[in-house]
Amino acid sequence: xxxxxxxxxxxxxxxxxxxxxxxxxxxxxxxxxxxxxxxxxxxxxxxxxxxxxxxxxxxxxxxxxxxxxxxxxxxxxxxxxxxxxxxxxxxxxxxxxxxxxxxxxxxxxxxxxxxxxxxxxxxxxxxxxxxxxxxxxxxxxxxxxxxxxxxxxxxxxxxxxxxxxxxxxxxxxxxxxxxxxxxxxxxxxxxxxxxxxxxxxxxxxxxxxxxxxxxxxxxxxxxxxxxxxxxxxxxxxxxxxxxxxxxxxxxxxxxxxxxxxxxxxxxxxxxxxxxxxxxxxxxxxxxxxxx
Numbered sequence: 001x002x003x004x005x006x007x008x009x010x011x012x013x014x015x016x017x018x019x020x021x022x023x024x025x026x027x028x029x030x031x032x033x034x035x036x037x038x039x040x041x042x043x044x045x046x047x048x049x050x051x052x053x054x055x056x057x058x059x060x061x062x063x064x065x066x067x068x069x070x071x072x073x074x075x076x077x078x079x080x081x082x083x084x085x086x087x088x089x090x091x092x093x094x095x096x097x098x099x100x101x102x103x104x105x106x107x108x109x110x111x112x113x114x115x116x117x118x119x120x121x122x123x124x125x126x127x128x129x130x131x132x133x134x135x136x137x138x139x140x141x142x143x144x145x146x147x148x149x150x151x152x153x154x155x156x157x158x159x160x161x162x163x164x165x166x167x168x169x170x171x172x173x174x175x176x177x178x179x180x181x182x183x184x185x186x187x188x189x190x191x192x193x194x195x196x197x198x199x200x201x202x203x204x205x206x207x208x209x210x211x212x213x214x215x216x217x218x219x220x221x222x223x224x225x226x227x228x229x230x231x232x233x234x235x236x237x238x239x240x241x242x243x244x245x246x247x248x249x250x251x252x253x254x255x256x257x258x259x260x261x262x263x264x265x266x267x268x269x270x271x272x273x274x275x276x277x278x279x280x281x282x283x284x285x286x287x288x289x290x291x
Contacts, residue, residue: 001117002031004061004088005051006079007070010041014095017106018042018070021093022049024113033064035082060084060140066116066268072096073188077244080128080145080265089123091116091268098282100187103273115270124267126184126200127224131241132257136248143261144243146185151177151210153249154236158213164229165222170207173217177210180228180258184265187282195219200275205260224260231255 003025007018018038025032026049033053034042042050055061061082069079069092076092083090092102093109104112115121128143152159161173181190186198186206195208196219205226208219222228232239238249241256250256280286 001028001066002033002064004033004035004055004064004067004082005038005070006035006057006061006067006075006082007038007041008075008078009071009095010038010045010047014070015045015047017093017095017109019047019049020106021068021070021109021113022051024110028113028117031064033061035061055082057082060086061088062086064088066091068093069102070095071102073099073101074245076101077145080143080244081141081246083265084140084143085261085263087263087266089266089268100278100282101184101267103278104270112270116268120271122269124200124269124273126265126267127182127203128261128263128265129180129182129205129258130261131243132259134241134250134254134256136250137241137243141243141246144185145182145265146188146244147179147181147190147242148258149177149179149189149210149240149242150230150232151240151242152234152236153239154234157235159239160233162231162233163207164231166227167229170220171217173209174213175209175211175217178230179206179208179210181206181208182224182260187279190219193219196221197279205258226259228258229255230258 032051034051035057036054039054067090069076093104094102130143161178163170179190183198183200183202190208193208203224204221205224234252240247241250
C-alpha cells in the first residue's frame with residue numbers, strides 16, 4: 001500500500017506518536033511519502049525515522065492509496081487541501097485536543113493500520129462547499145469542508161450581508177459576519193455562534209449569523225442543493241471571506257455564489273466509529289458535571 005502523511009507539529013509530545021506511525025507502516029513494507037512541511041519538522045527534531053520521499057503541499061498529493069493526517073482537526077482540514085478533488089481516502093489521527101474529524105487516538109494507531117491492511121474499514125463521505133464568480137480565490141483551493149465565512153474586516157463596525165436563496169431574497173443580515181456551514185462544520189464555528197448540530201449524512205447547509213444586530217435572526221438550515229448568493233455592504237471597501245482557515249480580502253463591489261462541490265471528502269471509518277458516540281464523548285453529553 002502507498003501512504004502519504006501530513007503533520008504540522010513535531011515536539012517532545014508528538015514525535016513518539018509520529019515515529020510509532022512511521023514504524024508501523026515500515027514494518028508492513030508500505031510505500032511512504034510525507035509532506036515537505038512534515039519533512040522539515042522531522043529533520044529539525046532529529047527524528048530517528050525520516051522517509052526520503054516527499055510531496056510538496058502547495059502542489060498537492062497524488063499516486064497514493066491513503067493520506068494520513070496526524071494532528072488535530074485543523075491539520076486534517078489542511079490535509080484536505082492537499083488531496084483536493086481526487087477523493088483519496090483520509091485517515092485522521094488525533095494528537096490534538098477535541099478531534100471531531102481526526103477520530104483515531106494515538107493509542108489506536110497499531111490497530112488502525114492493521115485494519116487498513118486487512119480491509120476492515122469503510123468511508124464516511126463529507127460534503128464541501130465552494131464559491132462561484134470570484135477571481136481572487138485560487139481554483140485549486142476553492143472549497144471548504146467545514147464552513148465558508150463572510151466576516152467584517154474592520155473590527156469596529158458591522159457589515160450587511162444580503163443573502164439570496166436560489167435567486168429569491170432571503171434576508172439582509174446586519175452582523176459581524178455570516179457562516180455557511182456544511183454538516184461537518186456544524187460542530188465548529190457555527191456551533192459556537194448558536195447554530196445546530198447536524199448529522200454528517202444530512203443533505204443540508206446551515207446559514208448562521210455572527211453576532212447579529214437583530215436578535216430575532218436565527219440560524220437557518222437549507223438543502224445543500226440550494227445556491228446561495230451573497231452581496232456585502234461595508235463601511236470598508238472590502239471584507240474577509242474565509243474557506244475553513246484560508247482567508248481572502250474581497251471587494252464589496254463583488255457578489256458571489258455558494259454551492260456544494262461536485263466531489264466529496266472520503267474519511268476512513270472503522271467498525272465502531274459512530275457520530276453519536278463522538279458527540280457524547282467530545283461534548284460530554286449525559287455527563288453529570290455537578291460534582
